[in-house]
Amino acid sequence: xxxxxxxxxxxxxxxxxxxxxxxxxxxxxxxxxxxxxxxxxxxxxxxxxxxxxxxxxxxxxxxxxxxxxxxxxxxxxxxxxxxxxxxxxxxxxxxxxxxxxxxxxxxxxxxxxxxxxxxxxxxxxxxxxxxxxxxxxxxxxxxxxxxxxxxxxxxxxxxxxxxxxxxxxxxxxxxxxxxxxxxxxxxxxxxxxxxxxxxxxxxxxxxxxxxxxxxxxxxxxxxxxxxxxxxxxxxxxxxxxxxxxxxxxxxxxxxxxxxxxxxxxxxxxxxxxxxxxxxxxxxxxxxxxxxxxxxxxxxxxxxxxxxxxxxxxxxxxxxxxxxxxxxxxxxxxxxxxxxxxxxxxxxxxxxxxxxxxxxxxxxxxxxxxxxxxxxxxxxxxxxxxxxxxxxxxxxxxxxxxxxx
Amino acid sequence: xxxxxxxxxxxxxxxxxxxxxxxxxxxxxxxxxxxxxxxxxxxxxxxxxxxxxxxxxxxxxxxxxxxxxxxxxxxxxxxxxxxxxxxxxxxxxxxxxxxxxxxxxxxxxxxxxxxxxxxxxxxxxxxxxxxxxxxxxxxxxxxxxxxxxxxxxxxxxxxxxxxxxxxxxxxxxxxxxxxxxxxxxxxxxxxxxxxxxxxxxxxxxxxxxxxxxxxxxxxxxxxxxxxxxxxxxxxxxxxxxxxxxxxxxxxxxxxxxxxxxxxxxxxxxxxxxxxxxxxxxxxxxxxxxxxxxxxxxxxxxxxxxxxxxxxxxxxxxxxxxxxxxxxxxxxxxxxxxxxxxxxxxxxxxxxxxxxxxxxxxxxxxxxxxxxxxxxxxxxxxxxxxxxxxxxxxxxxxxxxxxxxxxxxxxxxxxxxxxxxxxxxxxxxxxxxxxxxxxxxxxxxxxxxxxxxxxxxxxxxxxxxxxxxxxxxxxxxxxxxxxxxxxxxxxxxxxxxxxxxxxxxxxxxxxxxxxxxxxxxxxxxxxxxxxxxxxxxxxxxx
Numbered sequence: 035x036x037x038x039x040x041x042x043x044x045x046x047x048x049x050x051x052x053x054x055x056x057x058x059x060x061x062x063x064x065x066x067x068x069x070x071x072x073x074x075x076x077x078x079x080x081x082x083x084x085x086x087x088x089x090x091x092x093x094x095x096x097x098x099x100x101x102x103x104x105x106x107x108x109x110x111x112x113x114x115x116x117x118x119x120x121x122x123x124x125x126x127x128x129x130x131x132x133x134x135x136x137x138x139x140x141x142x143x144x145x146x147x148x149x150x151x152x153x154x155x156x157x158x159x160x161x162x163x164x165x166x167x168x169x170x171x172x173x174x175x176x177x178x179x180x181x182x183x184x185x186x187x188x189x190x191x192x193x194x195x196x197x198x199x200x201x202x203x204x205x206x207x208x209x210x211x212x213x214x215x216x217x218x219x220x221x222x223x224x225x226x227x228x229x230x231x232x233x234x235x236x237x238x239x240x241x242x243x244x245x246x247x248x249x250x251x252x253x254x255x256x257x258x259x260x261x262x263x264x265x266x267x268x269x270x271x272x273x274x275x276x277x278x279x280x281x282x283x284x285x286x287x288x289x290x291x292x293x294x295x296x297x298x299x300x301x302x303x304x305x306x307x308x309x310x311x312x313x314x315x316x317x318x319x320x321x322x323x324x325x326x327x328x329x330x331x332x333x334x335x336x337x338x339x340x341x342x343x344x345x346x347x348x349x350x351x352x353x354x355x356x357x358x359x360x361x362x363x364x365x366x367x368x369x370x371x372x373x374x375x376x377x378x379x380x381x382x383x384x385x386x387x388x389x390x391x392x393x394x395x396x397x398x399x400x401x402x403x404x405x406x407x408x409x410x411x412x413x414x415x416x417x418x419x420x421x422x423x424x425x426x427x428x429x430x431x432x433x434x435x436x437x438x
Numbered sequence: 439x440x441x442x443x444x445x446x447x448x449x450x451x452x453x454x455x456x457x458x459x460x461x462x463x464x465x466x467x468x469x470x471x472x473x474x475x476x477x478x479x480x481x482x483x484x485x486x487x488x489x490x491x492x493x494x495x496x497x498x499x500x501x502x503x504x505x506x507x508x509x510x511x512x513x514x515x516x517x518x519x520x521x522x523x524x525x526x527x528x529x530x531x532x533x534x535x536x537x538x539x540x541x542x543x544x545x546x547x548x549x550x551x552x553x554x555x556x557x558x559x560x561x562x563x564x565x566x567x568x569x570x571x572x573x574x575x576x577x578x579x580x581x582x583x584x585x586x587x588x589x590x591x592x593x594x595x596x597x598x599x600x601x602x603x604x605x606x607x608x609x610x611x612x613x614x615x616x617x618x619x620x621x622x623x624x625x626x627x628x629x630x631x632x633x634x635x636x637x638x639x640x641x642x643x644x645x646x647x648x649x650x651x652x653x654x655x656x657x658x659x660x661x662x663x664x665x666x667x668x669x670x671x672x673x674x675x676x677x678x679x680x681x682x683x684x685x686x687x688x689x690x691x692x693x694x695x696x697x698x699x700x701x702x703x704x705x706x707x708x709x710x711x712x713x714x715x716x717x718x719x720x721x722x723x724x725x726x727x728x729x730x731x732x733x734x735x736x737x738x739x740x741x742x743x744x745x746x747x748x749x750x751x752x753x754x755x756x757x758x759x760x761x762x763x764x765x766x767x768x769x770x771x772x773x774x775x776x777x778x779x780x781x782x783x784x785x786x787x788x789x790x791x792x793x794x795x796x797x798x799x800x801x802x803x804x805x806x807x808x809x810x811x812x813x814x815x816x817x818x819x820x821x822x823x824x825x826x827x828x829x830x831x832x833x834x835x836x837x838x839x840x841x842x843x844x845x846x847x848x849x850x851x852x853x854x855x856x857x858x859x860x861x862x863x864x865x866x867x868x869x870x871x872x873x874x875x876x877x878x879x880x881x882x883x884x885x886x887x888x889x890x891x892x893x894x895x896x897x898x899x900x901x902x903x904x905x906x907x908x909x910x911x912x913x914x915x916x917x918x919x920x921x922x923x924x925x926x927x928x929x930x931x932x933x934x935x936x937x938x939x940x941x942x943x944x945x946x947x948x949x950x951x952x953x954x955x956x957x958x959x960x961x962x963x964x965x966x967x968x969x970x971x972x973x974x975x976x977x978x979x
Contacts, residue, residue, distance in 0.1 A: 083900075153729075154735065155723055157900075158729055225961070229959075233952055233956045234974070236952040238974040240912065241917065241974065245914070248913075249918055296899055302716075351715070352698060352699050352713045353712075357713075357716070358715070
């Protein structure tokens with residue numbers, strides 16, 4: 035029942051925190067793409083709280099999995115059988131949309147993956163995941179923003195966007211970004227707003243800049259169907275994805291965006307094929323489906339990257355949940371993904387193979403995955419990726435061939 | 439005089455919740471003796487406690503939730519038996535309770551249902567405070583959700599859609615309690631002279647936060663947690679606050695410790711369940727040492743073992759009176775444990791209490807607390823010399839929090855650093871209410887505004903609490919929303935209030951020429967008030 039009340043919070047912030055925050059680059063990338071007709075899009079979905087990768091894409095073929103994950107382990111049969119991805123891995127049954135994309139070769143899983151972070155603090159872990167630096171607390175900008183800075187900047191996106199109060203760190207930085215959140219307030223008239231901006235210009239330039247952005251973009255915000263409708267977290271995740279997809283499908287819409295879903299910190303009563311995690315995964319699955327349908331023809335050129343700060347313990351804890359761990363999964367979905375694959379250098383779940391005797395050992399650096407996507411989608415070169423986007427990541431070579 | 443006015447602004451805004459309007463004379467008092475004005479509240483330690491009619495203890499509230507949950511269950515079972523589809527609405531069994539948006543919140547459960555005759559009282563004063571932030575009224579669907587009492591139904595993705603627009607449901611005991619607790623806190627903050635101790639309460643409450651979004655128990659306990667574990671120690675000792683917090687049922691519930699069993703304890707052996715590290719980790723990472731405070735994964739696991747058995751009695755009362763903290767020896771991991779280089783031999787509850795006492799006086803804790811304290815009150819990047827002094831005071835006084843607060847007020851840095859911090863949404867709303875001299879009688883508008891501005895009361899997104907830097911609050915959409923709310927407040931302003939008088943109350947001659955001119959030139963009093971509330975003098979502290 036955790037979070038049940040949270041789900042009912044009606045605010046837009048609840049959408050942002052309980053559901054999602056969404057932010058995008060303020061400019062179109064200027065691609066000379068006429069040649070191949072591609073107009074690539076990238077959506078980064080951050081799952082805050084540390085996703086249990088072993089519960090989402092279960093290594094049902096590993097002899098130690100069932101014992102470790104105990105009461106919440108997924109199974110090949112039973113009332114809610116896991117969806118087989120290959121002979122070894124099976125997907126959580128609450129993700130039928132992702133399974134369909136996988137069968138259509140438009141979705142892939144990278145397993146036993148992690149950032150370079152090896153401690154177990156959410157906040158530091160998210161900092162590493164989003165900043166792209168090898169350790170926490172080093173910088174106030176995100177790797178996606180720094181990737182944007184490396185792209186040639188085209189026209190400014192000016193329609194349909196309001197600036198979100200919670201731009202995820204991954205997209206914070208020098209490259210200007212905008213965001214979108216449903217509007218539920220009567221708004222100040224232009225005259226009042228302009229007077230205030232004028233006062234700020236004289237007395238408080240920082241606030242002048244911040245408020246101007248908010249005004250400018252709020253004004254162009256979208257139609258009524260983007261207002262929050264209440265409802266549960268699943269509906270909210272879908273709603274935000276739907277709104278974001280609508281914005282990104284427009285000819286002058288943003289091509290690169292990030293959003294975050296909260297609530298994956300399943301210490302207790304995580305649930306197996308049904309239950310709390312199943313519920314959240316259903317929301318994620320729905321959001322991916324909304325991206326697919328909302329982006330329409332653009333889906334063909336889209337990659338969605340789903341990542342989390344770290345994994346959870348391989349063995350369930352004493353309360354039918356999992357504590358903070360290390361290795362986990364990353365998901366790729368989208369028409370541009372060369373999918374139908376679980377990519378993994380599987381470390382095995384024998385005690386001796388677990389990281390510090392407790393966690394799935396990471397064998398793939400998440401940065402290699404993301405660098406591969408950025409390279410294939412946007413043509414960023416090795417040097418920029420290894421020095422600017424993910425500093426000190428030369429050893430994590432871009433994983434090629436993720437994008438078709 | 440100009441310097442005194444500037445100091446008055448620091449006293450009122452950096453340390454307090456801003457000047458009260460009306461005949462309070464706050465600004466003049468603060469200008470005549472800025473430090474004394476701030477420190478006067480520190481001499482009244484009992485003044486930090488909050489007792490109000492209708493506010494109940496944690497065990498009483500726990501029992502109220504247990505009873506409520508039993509009613510819900512019974513109603514569901516009855517509905518299932520009779521084959522009635524649709525939801526059971528436990529609230530329906532209690533006719534006569536106040537409807538959302540009506541009625542002052544709350545006699546909580548245990549007390550008889552709020553009689554209908556209280557409703558007129560709530561309507562007595564609808565002016566500015568009701569105002570103030572009457573956003574709910576603009577958005578019926580939000581109101582309906584606020585009142586919704588069907589979390590279980592909301593969890594069913596395939597639940598039958600409502601056939602017709604449902605009638606607003608009465609508030610259940612949890613919602614009513616939450617509103618009563620919120621109201622008591624808001625009233626206290628609005629009425630306080632300077633508000634320094636209430637600011638301290640908010641700081642420590644956020645430091646040791648729980649989230650009401652965790653579930654029904656957390657929601658009903660959010661207020662009593664603050665009253666029982668935070669307030670008594672705000673001018674006391676850090677170690678005492680730490681112990682009170684970690685032994686409070688709300689915290690044990692929020693971070694899952696009531697489920698954690700020592701693997702070798704009797705209960706762990708019998709039930710084949712075991713440790714949950716959640717609370718142990720956050721005690722060290724967020725409450726005391728800080729993430730780089732020198733502990734390891736081994737220490738986390740060890741502390742988790744040490745505090746196994748720290749729980750609260752459930753509805754059946756097998757372990758004690760329901761809703762009370764209890765030490766369950768059956769769940770406690772037996773044997774000595776090593777933690778941070780020391781071995782804790784003591785058995786039972788004393789083992790954890792000894793560990794917490796040591797963690798409270800660990801050098802990393804002093805450093806972590808001093809930094810966070812200075813960051814909250816002075817600057818995102820606080821002066822290192824100030825942090826060092828606060829750390830020394832914390833260490834030398836063995837965590838005397840009154841001495842810590844006094845050292846902050848006595849420092850030069852706190853008075854000379856420019857007012858660059860943004861008011862949080864809570865501080866902004868309380869300061870607005872104070873300036874307009876309106877004592878809240880209904881927390882609804884405040885709660886809705888806090889939701890909108892991203893600081894839902896007692897419900898941060900994670901155990902690290904709400905952010906405490908400008909980057910979080912001086913954000914484009916957040917500022918736009920603040921402006922919308924300020925316009926809402928302004929639009930309800932009666933014409934007998936002069937915004938220039940309010941500027942005088944708030945900042946006197948510390949107000950900038952530009953702010954004064956902007957207010958003078960406004961096209962209406964309503965617009966002038968909105969601009970005043972949004973002025974740097976009211977937004978920065």
